[in-house]
Amino acid sequence: MVVRETEDGHVRPAVEVGLLGALRLRVDGVEVAVPGERRRALLALLTVAGRHGMGTGRLVDALWGDDLPREPVAALHNLVSRLRRHLAPHADLLERRPDGYRLRVSVVDVTIVRDLLASAADTPDPAERLRLTVRARELWRGEPLGEFAGIPDLDTERVALEDLHNRLADTHVEALVECRDPSATATARAGVASAPLRESSTRLLIRALAADGRVGDAMAVAMEFRDRLRERTGLDPSPALASLEQRVAAGSEFCQAETNPGPGVTSRRRPAPPAGPLVGRERERAEIVRLLSAHRVVTLTGTGGVGKTSLALDVAADPAVFPGHAVVVVNLAAVARADRVLPSVVSTLGLEVGVGASVDAIARAVDGSLLLVLDNCEHVLSSCRELVAAIVELAPAVRILATSRVVLSLPAEYVLRLQPLTFPTRIDDVDAVARQPAVRAFVEHALRRNPDFAVSSRELADLVDVVRRVDGLPLGIELAARQAAVMPMSAVARMLDGALDLATGTAPVDQRRLTLRSSIDVSFRRLTVVDQAVLASLAPFPGGVSLRTFESVARSVEAEVIGAGGIGVRGDGGLDPVGTLHRLIDSSLLVADASDGRYRLLHLIRTHLLDHLDRAGALAVAEDRFLDECVATVRDIGDEWLGVAEFEA
Structure with missing residues (x-):
């Protein structure tokens, strides 16, 4: 000092x-x-x-x-x-x-x-x-x-x-x-008014009212908080609130510090399975169960709308999966800020660890055989990463299944990347078309809204076009199927010109998924300025890019952005195309096809990026770069045509 x-x-x-x-x-x-x-x-x-x-x-x-x-x-x-x-x-x-x-x-x-x-x-x-x-x-x-x-x-x-x-x-x-200060009740009430969803503040107001002998008012505050929390977040209060209510009702221990009732997670019921049909995910589901048996942390990742939450909930709801474990799902979609992750976990698990407990204290309190599902981690990734790392170290009986568009990047993590449902490329074999997972999912969703739904042979081409244009994404299929329940398939196909702006119909609490466009845009905006520019520059490439092309485009774009003043976008300020490639894949915005060594954008993501470039006045520059790469590729082929690499050329 x-x-x-x-x-x-x-x-x-x-x-x-x-x-x-x-x-x-x-x-x-x-x-x-x-x-x-x-x-x-x-x-x-x-x-x-x-x-x-x-x-x-x-x-x-x-x-x-x-x-x-x-x-x-x-x-x-x-x-x-x-x-x-x-x-x-x-x-x-x-x-x-x-x-x-x-x-x-x-x-x-x-x-x-x-x-x-x-x-x-x-x-x-x-x-x-x-x-x-x-x-x-x-x-x-x-x-x-x-x-x-x-x-x-x-x-x-x-x-x-x-x-x-x-x-x-x-x-x-x-x-x-x-x-026993006479100002306790008024001060506690002001605290609840400023933070109406903080359970600890509400419990203190209840204790203050009970200490004043106002038992009826104390019980009313507890009931109001319970209703308010469920209405705004869908969460239940922790067992500590119920314990306090019992003590107040019994007329005892009004002013004593609250005792720790323990985690209480082992008595919780399994979560409900997802409401919609889960089609074409049998292999991935079995793989999740296998991985959880062998690894402490499994992260289910993939682009928005690919069905991560539905698959995780289906696994968590199955009583045959880890039958000796309690299963708790923490829905982080409703958690708007990183500092709210730990309170949400504490509340959902029913932990009583004290106000402002450290992440290590919370990890130690997560006791016993537990399967903890952390759903929608991507927007609070650093807090989730810190919590999971602490649980791995301090709670050896706990297994974690996380869903996130971006991987946690922890040593203990095993990643399963969820791909869109496969869809037919030909319609000459009607039976083969009907067996494709994307088509089966479409029909199942349509039948839920119209029990008489059926696809005629003349509508088959439109149906295949619909599932193809939404990339086989379960969320896109569900949205399109809603329309098919009330209109011809040809009309649904025409509507898909605005597929990115189809409303998802999800609850307002999950603002990140109101449309397919907003779902993609959330992931895009989490990228650095350089990574956004590199990803957008790939949009004009209809068939994706090879590693060589990606490196060439990334170097060019990164040099332009940094040269234009993007100082410190990355810590070293240098060009690192391979690092950029890994980040884009880990963000679930770029798909890696290991079979042919190419990297491509889903149709909906590509459409969104083309719109983004057009709005920014950068589409012409990106298209020129695409043409430059085409010319460079042709020249490379010409150079190799009569050499030792003739066959590959």
Whole structure:
């Protein structure tokens, strides 16, 4: 810590930064105004980065985004110089490092609050806990980092600070309740109003009301929370709420700390099987069961709409699969933010591990023989990866089946990539067409909506065209089959010109799957800028690309994007076509065909990317690159035609 001694002998921090409200800078105890949005954002970014500092490319991306200056590195240097002036005579605390910058801040209010909260957790005396939490709450001046919305690193930190604020509020209210403070009920009610779906806040309000002798009000709060949670998330409260309700109803232990009822997962029933027909997945289903018997973690991956969730639920619902195990499904589609993953797992499993428990504590609490299904991991991947790694290490009896468009990339993970259903390429053999999984699935879905549905011989060509144009994706087949139940197949085929915008009909809680287009776009937007550009550049290639062509296109595109100012898109800033290829395959947006060594886009993904290029005004450039590659391929063939590679040519 950098400090200075005042004339009266007291030690004063040299530089203090406040994040818990409007950004504040103090130098030698005097508040210093920091003007300018980017200058303030730079101070916040370097403060949050702490002793590790932040790389130049990442700072440029955070501060300018897509609106890059002509000389971004020089612009950053200028911004740093201006910030150093505010730190004088401690400008040397803002250090230049080989890969970026670091600010050695003496005091950050966030650190003080975290230390106070940790001390409160270790203090058995409720009066002392109350004193510590009051002191911590005094440092909270307003919304942390509220002025920096849209800067990803600061958005992530804001989420962490929201969680810190919630944990502080819970600890404070619990101390009020245990001290019989008359303000406990009002404070607890304010906490529930600010976070109506946080069970811990609701339990504290129930305890506060019960301590006041208001048993009826306490039970009403519990009932309202149960209804609210089910209506908004589809989840049930943890067993801890039911345990508290029983104690309140019995009139005992109103103010004692809640006891840990244990995980309670072994008594849970199997989840319900998927509602729709599961056709053509017999081989994959058997493979999942086999893999789970041999591996702790199996990830079922594939593009959006390929049927990962349905297949996972079908396996989980089967009582013949791991009959000695409890089976719990955590639906992460309803979890909007990464910091909500652990609370969702705790609530679904019925764990009582305390407010703000670490991932290791949660992993240890997941006890006994359990098959844990983590469904829809891709949008909260880092949190899922951290949780699964901890469970593998600390809960040896637990097996995990994850579904995700992007693999977890863990050493213990075994990946099963789910492909679209196969569909016929010819219609001359009617019986063979009828046996194809994509056709069987289409008919099954149509029959569920129209028991009299049948395909005539003259409609067979239209049916095959429909399943082909939705790439054999189960979700696309289901959407098209809905239309076939009420209109001729020829009309359904005509509708598929807008197949990407067919509504999926899923519940509003899963906003990621409202249309096939939005389902694809979610995965596309998670890619880096460079990877997006490379993937889109493949759209003009109707038959996919070879490895040589992919490397050529990727090098060209990556060089253009980085040269145009995409600094720091990847950590090393270098060209790495093979690394890009692996990321695109792992994101389930590019299909690898091992049989002929080609890489291709599904029809719907290709259509989406062509639309994306057209809207961006980049379609002509991408088509020119396609033609250049065609010419290069012809020249290669010409060079090899009369040489040793004649046969391959």
